[in-house]
Amino acid sequence: MAVLTGKVAVVTGGSSGIGLAIAHAFCEEGATVFITGRRKEALDDAIVELGANATAVVCDSAVPSDLDALYDTVREQAGHVDIVVANAGIGIETVFGEVTEEQVDALFATNVKGTVFTVQKALPLLRPGASIILTGSSAATRPPYGLEIYAATKAAVRNLARGWAHSARQYDFRVNVLSPGTVPTPGLLDLVPAEAREQAEEATPLGRLGTPEEIAAAATFLASNASSYVNGSELAADGGAAQI
Numbered sequence: 001m002a003v004l005t006g007k008v009a010v011v012t013g014g015s016s017g018i019g020l021a022i023a024h025a026f027c028e029e030g031a032t033v034f035i036t037g038r039r040k041e042a043l044d045d046a047i048v049e050l051g052a053n054a055t056a057v058v059c060d061s062a063v064p065s066d067l068d069a070l071y072d073t074v075r076e077q078a079g080h081v082d083i084v085v086a087n088a089g090i091g092i093e094t095v096f097g098e099v100t101e102e103q104v105d106a107l108f109a110t111n112v113k114g115t116v117f118t119v120q121k122a123l124p125l126l127r128p129g130a131s132i133i134l135t136g137s138s139a140a141t142r143p144p145y146g147l148e149i150y151a152a153t154k155a156a157v158r159n160l161a162r163g164w165a166h167s168a169r170q171y172d173f174r175v176n177v178l179s180p181g182t183v184p185t186p187g188l189l190d191l192v193p194a195e196a197r198e199q200a201e202e203a204t205p206l207g208r209l210g211t212p213e214e215i216a217a218a219a220t221f222l223a224s225n226a227s228s229y230v231n232g233s234e235l236a237a238d239g240g241a242a243q244i
Ligand SMILES: NC(=O)c1ccc[n+]([C@@H]2O[C@H](COP(=O)([O-])OP(=O)(O)OC[C@H]3O[C@@H](n4cnc5c(N)ncnc54)[C@H](OP(=O)(O)O)[C@@H]3O)[C@@H](O)[C@H]2O)c1
Pocket: 012, 013, 014, 015, 016, 017, 018, 019, 036, 037, 038, 039, 040, 042, 059, 060, 061, 062, 087, 088, 089, 090, 091, 110, 114, 135, 136, 137, 138, 139, 179, 180, 181, 182, 183, 184, 185, 186, 187, 188
């Protein structure tokens, strides 16, 4: 039986990579899904793939007024939200010694500020028992060389879930972090050169990189009632890379 039948989900950064795979999985499990991204063309392509249960909204997570417009659309079309996946994120290589203010601002604007307001602005729409999922990263535990600032943003994301878990009773939600290891996606392939991907594969106890579908399966668990007593936790889907 489909495990998300009748649920309404918002997946930010749902036009590519991990977010798109999560949107696919949620649609297959019977959810109505709203996806976001900054590029309309990529969203249009994604909607063709996802079909009639998905709606695309152009929305930059780093811009709070864009998030207001997103939730206005969700309110008008669906009335409430059961699942929020704050997944939109960017990676930028930052060489220590040459890090710029622009790089730090861009990384924190999308990955941290975007996560804060994606979740906070959803609160008025949440149905009791809602599941909030924040996309973290194994980099928060094992920061790769040259990705220290990105890793710091993901450490902040991990801590937001710890902090927000306190509010579970007040808002009747649960919040968890899903932390992928290295997963070949358009974003990852742009950021991480082939040699570093091979090193990551070598360093992963399972001996291979992950797939977006494997991350989506973990997200489906966190979204569904099967994880009803899981709150404030981090689910690592990293082949063991950051676990030993
Ligand atoms: N792939 C990995 O190995 C890996 C590992 C650990 C964690 N992660 C995390 O997983 C998440 C997804 O990454 P991915 O690898 O799937 O990357 P991706 O293929 O580049 O997809 C990123 C998605 O986020 C959207 N996005 C980026 N910035 C945005 C913003 N400011 N507002 C709204 N949407 C935005 C992109 O669309 P637009 O460009 O059109 O905005 C796209 O839909 C990120 O949080 C990333 O840090 C990835």
